[in-house]
Amino acid sequence: MQTTAELSTLAFTNTPGFVREYRKDFPILDRMVYEKPLVFLDNAASTQMPSQVMETITAYHSFHHANVHRGVHQLSQEASELYEGAREKIRAFIGASSEREVIFTSGTTDSINLVANSYGGYNLKQGDVILISEMEHHANIVPWYMVARRTGAIIKVIPILDDGTLDMNALHEMIRDEKVKILCVNHVSNALGTINPVAEICALCREKGIITVIDGAQAVSHDSVDVKSIGADFYAFSGHKMHGPTGIGILYGREDILKGMEPFKGGGDMILSVSFEHIEWNELPFKFEAGTPPIAQAIGLGAAADYLNSLDRVEVKKYEDSLLHYAEEKLITVPGLRIVGKAANKVSLHSFVIDGVHPHDIGSILDGEGVAVRTGQHCAEPVMKRFGIPATTRASMSFYNTFEEIDELVLALHKVTELFNVTK
């Protein structure tokens, strides 16, 4: 628990004016649920979209919609410019060297499947090792399991420590095995909130020639990400977890690696010339974008990057840290409540269990109070197993959440423990 002295070193002790201003950009935050004001604390599943993003998407549909890269007519050119403009925005947003390194996908899951198949599928051999952290989302496990089955590669697991951090000693040990070819880890765990030392991990792997696949789904909305200073070979994330639309995501890949890779999906747009005897792949990044892409969603994602850039991200980070500590202080007043994941470096989310009350009952009762949280295994079954729990309740915050909303959450949790008669 935080002492008062420690708490006073936090940047904020209540909701600052700039957060109330930012909230105005998100019309959904004003809605009611069962006649109660919505308290949206499921941001790790999907973040809400600001009006700026919705307006950009609407403007595209109202004035510019046409297929991209295909028409000589004005609309197609405008749509192509907007689509490619969004790619440039994302390139700058993550600090990639070139737009050739920025591939539009349908989301993190799609991005990782691309790497697993187009890189792993062609490079892994019988007996090669894929290291996967124990705290991965199923999206960074299942595609590797599938490719391992096909290639005869072996999956080994980098364990989690009791506090919810990655066992770095074990990692050091494991990467000494020359059979290790690929290492997969998330930048931030969606089940525990842990921020992993990905720059350090990528540097270690680089020395050994191990390819790094970083799942950044939970990271991009909380802090600025620079793929070059992280040193990742591949970095994947989703639009809908950074205040953009669903159906769009990004795979960043280092150009020299992408160049040597085979395409993942075949179809229009990803080829230069086609005959039945020979097909020449298109240039990067188009080689990996078969068929008509999600144009409006890509443009919306560009707008989401613009929106995040417009925030004072340093202040926002400090605010989210304060919110996280405030939430911890309040949550532990709830009888029987235990937080799972106590890493010193965490994004603003708490996963927790309450003695004698199943998370699904907590989730339903909270929902009735207007408080939206996620309950279950968070697509991270191995994490639940590691901590010996069937599921958790997860309250995940964004910069638009307020101290008052944390109070609402905690009040609703007290109602749960009262109903279930949890006393300590």
Next chain:
Amino acid sequence: MLLNNRSKNLYQEVILDHNKNPRNYSQPERFSHFAKGNNPLCGDKLDLFLLLNDEKIVEEIGFIGDGCAISKASASIMTTVVKGKHIDEVRKLFDGFHNMAVGNISASEDPALRRLRVFEGVKDLPARVKCATLAWHTLDAALNNKEIISTE
């Protein structure tokens, strides 16, 4: 503290009691039918055992499992309701329960559902219908000799 009506309708005293002190919560010494139920969405799991006698009457029934209050209470109450009943009647109850849980019929339309009507509230929580019906689906599977069922 005041709770929202929807929660109050569902988390009634009876349900909370059966959750805390589930009845027939053990593996009977002898059983003729068995099935495992699994609701992967919630992580609800349950093993159901029953002994039918020659007249196809449920002589013994027991369950063991882990899950939310709704699934546990539903299994507990189900065991108390079906014990001593002929399987034809059990199957009718299963249909009735299912129809009530999804809101097709009101519990008051069917006197046989009297002791099960505490679960009528799940019809307002579509995400929880599977929790309430898991035990019943498992029972149905056991009677049909399907050993593993999933409500996903």
